[in-house]
Amino acid sequence: MSEKECASKSTCTRESCEGCPSKNNPQSLLVEQNIYSNVKHVIGVVSGKGGVGKSLVTASLANLLAKEGYTVGILDADITGPSIPKMYGVHGPAMASDDGIEPLLTANGIRLMSINLLLPDEESPVVWRGPVLANMVKQFWSEVMWGEVDYLLVDMPPGTGDVPLTVFQSLPLDGVVLVTSPQRLVSMIVEKAVNMARKMDVPVLGMVENYSYMECPDCGKQLSVFGKSNIDELAKQWDVKNIVKLPIEPEFANAFDAGQIEDGRYKNLDRISECFVDELIKSLQ
Numbered sequence: 001m002s003e004k005e006c007a008s009k010s011t012c013t014r015e016s017c018e019g020c021p022s023k024n025n026p027q028s029l030l031v032e033q034n035i036y037s038n039v040k041h042v043i044g045v046v047s048g049k050g051g052v053g054k055s056l057v058t059a060s061l062a063n064l065l066a067k068e069g070y071t072v073g074i075l076d077a078d079i080t081g082p083s084i085p086k087m088y089g090v091h092g093p094a095m096a097s098d099d100g101i102e103p104l105l106t107a108n109g110i111r112l113m114s115i116n117l118l119l120p121d122e123e124s125p126v127v128w129r130g131p132v133l134a135n136m137v138k139q140f141w142s143e144v145m146w147g148e149v150d151y152l153l154v155d156m157p158p159g160t161g162d163v164p165l166t167v168f169q170s171l172p173l174d175g176v177v178l179v180t181s182p183q184r185l186v187s188m189i190v191e192k193a194v195n196m197a198r199k200m201d202v203p204v205l206g207m208v209e210n211y212s213y214m215e216c217p218d219c220g221k222q223l224s225v226f227g228k229s230n231i232d233e234l235a236k237q238w239d240v241k242n243i244v245k246l247p248i249e250p251e252f253a254n255a256f257d258a259g260q261i262e263d264g265r266y267k268n269l270d271r272i273s274e275c276f277v278d279e280l281i282k283s284l285q
Contacts, residue, residue, distance in 0.1 A: 073103060074111070
């Protein structure tokens with residue numbers, strides 16, 4: 001067998017592939033960003049399971065980064081379940097030219113791109129197969145003119161399927177933030193996301209336990225509505241240093257529905273999250 005040929009799957013062995021050029025010069029799967037983009041850091045926000053508030057955490061992190069004076073963008077990679085534009089009260093259509101697609105801006109200057117900003121009807125379902133979804137995410141990186149961006153947050157769909165794999169392989173991720181909740185079932189599934197990140201050689205920058213507790217409005221006691229917090233033992237198990245526990249805030253959920261998530265009235269969440277964001281920034285410097 002010549003060095004330029006590779007055996008079929010049925011006959012390929014470790015010995016037969018030793019001289020294969022692709023072994024010594026693996027081809028990068030990274031997609032080039034748009035020529036009008038200069039994104040300095042890319043952070044994925046992931047979870048193993050839906051319903052843990054991943055998009056809410058993405059928006060919260062983006063708001064705090066913007067508050068500290070950074071230029072921030074959000075790439076909504078949850079193509080079949082996009083919620084980021086709704087949180088900010090931003091509606092399409094996004095405008096495009098021969099140079100690329102213009103992201104839309106939130107009231108606090110965060111740049112957004114989501115499938116819902118391209119659809120003629122925001123409530124139209126996206127009934128696409130995995131490869132088409134994955135290509136759409138690549139286009140959000142290569143065809144959107146992000147401009148000068150300090151931090152681009154990628155709101156991923158839950159799980160470890162085609163789209164998360166595409167993000168891990170095609171975008172230059174600096175690391176990921178894992179979102180979980182106190183339930184043991186969720187923690188078990190999130191472990192799959194941890195293992196995926198490590199297999200892809202992408203560092204875990206921090207963990208967020210959402211819905212960790214609710215503060216009684218009368219006595220101030222912390223109530224564990226969804227069970228006892230277990231983020232400390234999980235962080236120790238996975239060797240993750242930067243963690244934060246976010247409470248249930250009914251007003252924050254209402255702002256989410258009203259498209260006013262950026263208005264800055266939620267001092268409690270900001271106070272809790274600021275240290276987490278500061279550590280996140282330090283880890284990327």
